[in-house]
Amino acid sequence: MTSEAIRHCVALRFGTGSAHGEQAMIEAGSSSKRGAGRLRAEFLALFVLAPLVMAILVPPRQMFSVLFGMTAVGLVLLHRTAAFRWRDLFAGRDRIDWAWIWLIGLLVMLFGAALLWLVRPEALFALVRRQPELMIMILLLYPLLSALPQELLFRALYFRRYQSILPRQRWAALLLNAAIFSLAHLMYWSWVVLFMTFVGGLAFAWAYEMRRSFPMAFLLHAVAGDVLFLVGLGVFFYSGNVVRPF
Structure with missing residues (x-):
C-alpha cells in the first residue's frame, strides 16, 4: 500500500x-x-548479552543458576507474547518425520564416535561402561529438563515473539537462530560444542519453522542430546571441564 x-x-x-x-x-x-x-533490546539481552556474560564473567559453578534464571525470564516473555497459547505447542504432531529424527540420532552417534576415537578415546561410551545408572537417568531426564526448555526459548520464543524483527528471508532467520543457539553454549569454550550446537540448532529450527512442528523440534533435540551423552560427547558439555582461554 x-x-x-x-x-x-x-x-x-x-x-x-x-x-x-x-x-x-x-x-x-x-x-x-x-x-x-x-x-x-529484549532479543539482544536474552540471546546475546546473557550468553556473553555467562561465558566471560560467571564462575563455572554458578553457570546453571544463571541459565535457570535466563530460562525463567524467557518463559515469562513467551507467556506474555500476543496471540501465543501454550496449546499451540502441540500443533504439528502429524508433521513429525521419524526418519529424520533417527537419521539425526545416527549422525550424532557416528560423528561422536569418530571424534572421540581421535581426540578422547577414553571418553567413548564412558558413562555406559562406568556409570550405567547415571546414563539411564540422563536418558530419562535430559529431554524434559534440558531439551524442552531450550526449545521453548530458542524456537518458540524466538520465532513467535521476535518474528517482526527477524530477517525477512527464512533461511537467514534459520541461520541466525543456529548462531544464537551456538552462542548460548559459548560458556563451554569448545569448538566441538560450538560446531555441534550450530548444526543442531539449524536442524531444530528447520523442524520448527519449515515443518511447523514444535513436537518434531523437541524430539530431534531430545534424541540428539541423549545420543550425545550416550556416545560420550557429554565430556565437552560438562561445566567442571571448562577452561577459559584468558
Missing part, C-alpha cells in the same frame, strides 16, 4: 481534517518503532 493510500485511509477513519489524520499516522508510527525497539 502506498503512502498516499495510507493517508487516505487514515483521513477516512479520523474525519476530513487532514491534520488529525497526519497526527494519527505519526503516533501509530512512533508506537510501532517503540515496540520494535523494545523487542530488539
Whole structure:
C-alpha cells in the first residue's frame, strides 16, 4: 500500500481534517518503532548479552543458576507474547518425520564416535561402561529438563515473539537462530560444542519453522542430546571441564 493510500485511509477513519489524520499516522508510527525497539533490546539481552556474560564473567559453578534464571525470564516473555497459547505447542504432531529424527540420532552417534576415537578415546561410551545408572537417568531426564526448555526459548520464543524483527528471508532467520543457539553454549569454550550446537540448532529450527512442528523440534533435540551423552560427547558439555582461554 502506498503512502498516499495510507493517508487516505487514515483521513477516512479520523474525519476530513487532514491534520488529525497526519497526527494519527505519526503516533501509530512512533508506537510501532517503540515496540520494535523494545523487542530488539529484549532479543539482544536474552540471546546475546546473557550468553556473553555467562561465558566471560560467571564462575563455572554458578553457570546453571544463571541459565535457570535466563530460562525463567524467557518463559515469562513467551507467556506474555500476543496471540501465543501454550496449546499451540502441540500443533504439528502429524508433521513429525521419524526418519529424520533417527537419521539425526545416527549422525550424532557416528560423528561422536569418530571424534572421540581421535581426540578422547577414553571418553567413548564412558558413562555406559562406568556409570550405567547415571546414563539411564540422563536418558530419562535430559529431554524434559534440558531439551524442552531450550526449545521453548530458542524456537518458540524466538520465532513467535521476535518474528517482526527477524530477517525477512527464512533461511537467514534459520541461520541466525543456529548462531544464537551456538552462542548460548559459548560458556563451554569448545569448538566441538560450538560446531555441534550450530548444526543442531539449524536442524531444530528447520523442524520448527519449515515443518511447523514444535513436537518434531523437541524430539530431534531430545534424541540428539541423549545420543550425545550416550556416545560420550557429554565430556565437552560438562561445566567442571571448562577452561577459559584468558
